[in-house]
Structures are given as C-alpha cells and as structure tokens.
Amino acid sequence: MGTPQLTNCPKCGKLFLRIRNICDGCYQKQEEDFLKAAGYLREHSGITIQELSDQTGVSVTQIRQFIWAGRILVDQFPNLSYPCETCGNMIQKGRKCKDCLDTINKLASQISNREEKGEGDRSHERKSLAGGYISHYLKEKSET
Numbered sequence: 128m129g130t131p132q133l134t135n136c137p138k139c140g141k142l143f144l145r146i147r148n149i150c151d152g153c154y155q156k157q158e159e160d161f162l163k164a165a166g167y168l169r170e171h172s173g174i175t176i177q178e179l180s181d182q183t184g185v186s187v188t189q190i191r192q193f194i195w196a197g198r199i200l201v202d203q204f205p206n207l208s209y210p211c212e213t214c215g216n217m218i219q220k221g222r223k224c225k226d227c228l229d230t231i232n233k234l235a236s237q238i239s240n241r242e243e244k245g246e247g248d249r250s251h252e253r254k255s256l257a258g259g260y261i262s263h264y265l266k267e268k269s270e271t
C-alpha cells in the first residue's frame with residue numbers, strides 16, 4: 128500500500144490525510160455523537176428519531192448513518208424510524224422506502240427492456256437519461 132492521500136473531508140471540506148473516510152475532527156465528533164445517541168436510546172427505548180435528535184443535538188442524518196452502519200439496531204426501538212434517503216418517508220429498514228425502490232426497479236426494467244431491443248451502442252446515453260428520470264421523479268414526489 129502507498130502512503131495515504133491528501134483529500135477533502137466529505138463532512139467539513141477540510142484537507143486531511145485519507146486514513147479513514149472523514150477527517151480526525153469529524154471522526155471524533157461522530158464518535159461523541161454516537162455515544163450520546165446510543166446512551167440516550169438505552170434509557171429511552173421508545174423515542175422517535177426526531178426526539179432523539181432534539182434531546183442529544185445529534186442530527187437525524189447522523190443518526191440515520193449510525194443505523195445504516197449497523198451501529199444502532201432499529202429492531203430494538205419500536206418508534207425509531209428514519210427518513211427514506213430519497214423521498215423522506217419514514218422507514219425502518221434499508222436506505223429507501225418501498226415506493227422509491229419500486230419506482231427505481233420499474234424504471235430500471237423499462238430501460239433494460241429498451242436495451243434488449245437493441246438501438247445501437249448508446250447505452251451510456253440511456254443510462255444518464257434514466258438517472259435524470261429517476262431524480263426528476265423523486266424530486267417531484269418529495270415536493271408533495
């Protein structure tokens with residue numbers, strides 16, 4: 128392995144040596160947030176993610192990341208649902224709600240159907256077109 132590369136922290140934008148995904152400052156903050164959130168949850172297992180965020184000052188986005196990383200096990204907390212990554216509907220599993228997954232699957236199969244018919248080698252173009260459809264659709268959906 129070579130030496131770690133200098134890169135911008137995705138959280139705070141600071142330049143840092145890429146030993147982990149985020150810089151030391153953000154990592155430490157994240158660990159503090161985790162201890163705070165996990166500690167509070169242990170005593171208040173019936174609260175919602177919004178209440179947890181309000182009480183601990185840890186952002187909902189950050190708590191959601193702990194859940195995705197498997198550090199907070201939603202199964203143990205009946206009211207701890209979190210917003211779908213794309214539309215914001217409350218969910219308890221995965222990153223996206225069922226509606227968003229269905230939409231994406233539907234679009235993906237429409238696209239692959241079209242590709243099977245064969246329209247020359249323009250798959251790259253079609254792929255970016257599909258991405259446009261999906262984000263357009265989801266944007267409309269989340270605004271309602």
Ligand SMILES: [Zn+2]
Binds near residue numbers: 141149150152
């Ligand atoms: Zn940082």
Ligand SMILES: [Zn+2]
Binds near residue numbers: 211212214215227
């Ligand atoms: Zn969704």
